Amino acid sequence: SYELTQTPSVSVSPGQTASITCSGDKLGDDYACWYQQRPGQSPVLLIYQDTKRPSGIPERFSGSNSGNTATLTISGTQAMDEADYYCQAWDRSTPVVFGGGTRLTVI
């Protein structure tokens, strides 16, 4: 079965740039999206179709997807960005798959 791999944890200082990666075989051939989940809350869609941001999502969140890796970049990281981040991939022939999640710590 198809798998997406994420680093379990990433730490970043306030104001710095955080990069969270998601790896999967030929992931760049699929669409990738990203969700943020704060403790005790439901997931929120941050990025869809590799690079698009839903309305209301700050511009400091951006995405890319190429080769075997999708990346979520958070510029000017804030304390409120501390959360779990999940990547997800889909295409017409592959069932929805989620990565295992990355816990972002802002320290």
Place this chain on the structure above:
Amino acid sequence: EVQLVESGGGWVQPGGSLRLSCAASGFTFKNYEMNWLRQAPGEGLEWISFITTGSGTIHYADSVKGRFTISRDNAQNSLFLQMNSLRVEDTAVYYCARDPGGQLVPAYFDYWGQGTLVTVSS
């Protein structure tokens, strides 16, 4: 404002059944594909079922196929999940989520409900 409100969770013994509901508001429900997803305690996200606008196409994850049934009532703006033959490993928070992809397969999820906890234990 888009709202999705799940209900129907609770405690059930292994082998038992539960029916989850999701009440939708703030958007034209009949125009959107819908999904159920779940998250076991301390674990990641798992997609489990998808239904198209007219219920003509339905997909299930292998982990629930043959035990769970998704359905919808567009007149009542509601999504349902009938869960039978429940197992301990089905213990999770269950979320309904809107799918704007329009792809006839699950794509991505732009609004999620608050979730309802299902606990399967003896």
